[in-house]
Amino acid sequence: MDGTATVSSLSNGGDGVVRFPLSPSSALVINKGDITEWSINGSSDAIVNPANERMLGGGGADGAIHRAAGPDLLQACYNVPEVRPGIRCPTGEAKITPGFRLPASRVIHTVGPIYNSDSNPAASLASAYRNCLRVAKENNIQYIAFPAISCGVFGYPYDEAATVAISTIKEFKNDFKEVHFVLFAADTYDVWINKASELLKD
Ligand code: AR6
Numbered sequence: 001m002d003g004t005a006t007v008s009s010l011s012n013g014g015d016g017v018v019r020f021p022l023s024p025s026s027a028l029v030i031n032k033g034d035i036t037e038w039s040i041n042g043s044s045d046a047i048v049n050p051a052n053e054r055m056l057g058g059g060g061a062d063g064a065i066h067r068a069a070g071p072d073l074l075q076a077c078y079n080v081p082e083v084r085p086g087i088r089c090p091t092g093e094a095k096i097t098p099g100f101r102l103p104a105s106r107v108i109h110t111v112g113p114i115y116n117s118d119s120n121p122a123a124s125l126a127s128a129y130r131n132c133l134r135v136a137k138e139n140n141i142q143y144i145a146f147p148a149i150s151c152g153v154f155g156y157p158y159d160e161a162a163t164v165a166i167s168t169i170k171e172f173k174n175d176f177k178e179v180h181f182v183l184f185a186a187d188t189y190d191v192w193i194n195k196a197s198e199l200l201k202d
Contacts, residue, residue, distance in 0.1 A: 018193055020200040022173040028166070028181075028196060031145075032189045035061060035182040036068035039103035040143035046106035047099070047182075048132050050149045053111050055080055055088040055095065060152045061184070070101040077109070091118070092127030094135045106141065108132045112150030115157070122164050125150055129168040137175050145180040148188045158188050162195035170199070 020028045031038070035047050049065045052058050055077045057066045066073055076097040080088040089095050094110040110132050113124035128149055136144045146165065150156035169179050183189040 016189070018196075020196045022170065022179070022200070026173055026176055026178070028169060028179050028200065030189065030192050030196060031180055031182045032184075032186070033182050034064070034184060035145055035147050036064050036102060038145045038180065038182050039105075040178065040180075042103060043105050044141055045104050045143040046096070046108050046136055046139075046141045046145070047102065047104045048094075048144065048146045048149070049107050049109045050147055050152070050154075051089060051109045051111055053087045053089055053091065055109055058153075061147045065102070065107060068102055069099060069107065072100040073097060073107065076100075080109075092124045092131065094128070094131035096135050096139055104145070106139065108135055108141075108144070110149065112154055112156065115150060115155040121150075121156065122160070125156065125161060125164045126168045129165055130171070133169070133172045133175065133179075137172070142177045143180070144176060144178075145182050148181070148183055148185075148192070151188055158191040159195065162188075162192050163199070166192075166195055166199045 016032050018030045022028050051062050080095050082088055089111050091111045094108050096108050099105050099107050110128045112128045113121040115121050118124050151161050181192055
């Protein structure tokens with residue numbers, strides 16, 4: 001681990017919280033845990049939902065987020081206009097809704113690439129992270145939490161995904177107080193800690 005990272009105690013239901021400075025006023029924070037339980041201040045925070053292009057729920061983190069937010073989230077997703085028949089959020093784009101019953105105030109829905117069927121998965125995954133951060137900035141979000149987008153059902157290899165995720169977040173190093181990852185599985189958590197140590201060295 002990089003010498004600048006600090007490990008703090010339990011926070012937001014996760015354990016093993018590790019902070020990496022991004023700039024003098026900003027940090028990347030890696031948590032193990034359930035993203036549906038995450039919140040920093042309940043008014044300028046958002047969690048990212050790794051959704052699909054229809055934006056009407058699914059399995060994995062998407063299913064957990066809809067269950068925790070309650071039925072108003074599904075209604076808000078229905079109300080997002082379709083850009084093509086059946087498609088509300090094309091791969092790599094991002095849409096924002098309220099968080100309803102979630103502790104976080106907003107949900108930013110994005111769609112990562114399906115690793116084996118996207119012609120340029122790294123570009124699509126970078127676009128998903130970049131558009132989430134852009135939408136968050138436009139909405140004055142200061143704290144944002146990501147899961148490991150595309151690393152479940154969509155089959156993205158963890159090490160490659162972590163490289164894209166952390167490199168893209170570095171582009172926004174002055175724009176947020178804290179950018180979090182909340183990682184459910186121990187294997188993604190370990191890969192993210194190692195990759196952040198490598199990419200966020202001074
Ligand atoms: N908190 C944090 N991370 C979680 C949680 C949670 N509660 N639940 C799962 N993960 P996935 P994808 C992790 O499959 O690959 C859905 O059906 C999980 O261990 O949720 O982008 C959508 O509707 C994995 O590391 O998202 C789409 O159709 C990571 O979150 C499709 O899955 C992402 O896994 C999206 O697939």
